[in-house]
Amino acid sequence: MSTKVEKTVVVDVPLSTVYNQWTQFEEFPHFMNGVKSVTQLGDDRLEWVAEIGGVRRQWEARIVEQVPDSRVSWAATEGATNAGTVMFHAAGDGRTEVHLVLEYEPEGLVEKVGDKLNVVENQAEGDLERFKKFIEDEGYATGAWRGRVNEGAPVGTPGVEDAAASRGDDGKAGISGKAVAAGVAAAGLAAAGVAAAAKGKDSDDEDTQPATFEADAPAAPATPTVTPVAPEATVPGEVPADTPVDSTLTDPAVDADVDVDPTSGRIDDRPAGGSI
Known part of the structure; x- marks a missing residue:
């Protein structure tokens, strides 16, 4: 089952400048906390490494449509299953609206727990806000790529069905043992919270005593040996x-x-008191 996230941010920078900065994919780690690295393998191929909610994921994506000052659409070809579009619109007075549509499939226990907690949605919202601050503070783009991909054949907004080739890793692609341990610990805490809530409900019908834990009884002290002492x-x-x-x-x-x-x-x- 997939999850769709949509977020919008308005940036106080002109459209072309905002779009140009977005095309500098390898700069993403500077303002997107969840992104560890992006490597441009070609005009339409990217390798991503991200860590969200304690889970490290790696995947390759293909840009299926790119139109200057309008949109960038992608779909994963292996690894984490995700696809989406970033659209750019002039908002007047030198401002630009950036609209993100992201669809992904959580895989494995850790990602499914994170999905229930809206981890990816919160991460996406925070990353857009950091992008806004980054480009507004700079006032100019650090680079630009004005090329086009799949020009003349609009594909709309890709979904996870367009990233079908990336399915089947069951959440293992790029996950480190440390990240899994952290994620499982978070899942365990969530489960413990549910259990605690259920226990609290049961206690309404019966008196309960706080649990007590007895430590191992200390060993009895050895009886001291008394040595007789001769009278002085x-x-x-x-x-x-x-x-x-x-x-x-x-x-x-x-x-x-x-x-x-x-x-x-x-x-x-x-x-x-007598005297001598």
Whole structure:
């Protein structure tokens, strides 16, 4: 199933200047974010490399009609299936209307997800706006090709049926593994959003508890080994550490600064604050 995109932009530059700049296909990467490179293989053959929505695509296209100051029409001959026309019309007061018609077939999961999110449509609109800014800032074309292709036999606006030779790659042409991973991740996020919405709806009918995650229980600490310590020898005149202390020493009613006779061990029991 194909998708068609139509976008229009009005440029404040005369018709011939705008058309001349558009014919410089190899300049497209300067103002089209989705286009990585365009190689002119001949007057009517182009090789494109683009990356849109994280998907890198490569294809060859044939210009099926080109009329100066009027239109450029193309159709892919291999790779990504797409075709379309860019038309140019004088809009008065030195302005030009640029109208893009693009039809393409998304191939593979990643491109189909991007199609649902209007990625290509948004990219096309942004690229036209950047083209407008580019040519308006310059004020002149960086080059021109005034030749004609298929003169005298108008083909109208090509569609994907005109690019039938490019079908059959199933979205693989030119896709890098990194781009596929990024696209699949985006698709996964979209799917997760749908699942979350469904879960939220189910929770209206029943109470739910937030999910809890238990980490692995830490290993029980090893029981420390206690080595018996021999009691210290008592020095004569010292009171062993485990000897009960006279309660009067800790009685708050007794002066804390008591004197102990070092010879007899007698405690001076004079009242607190007494004079010597």
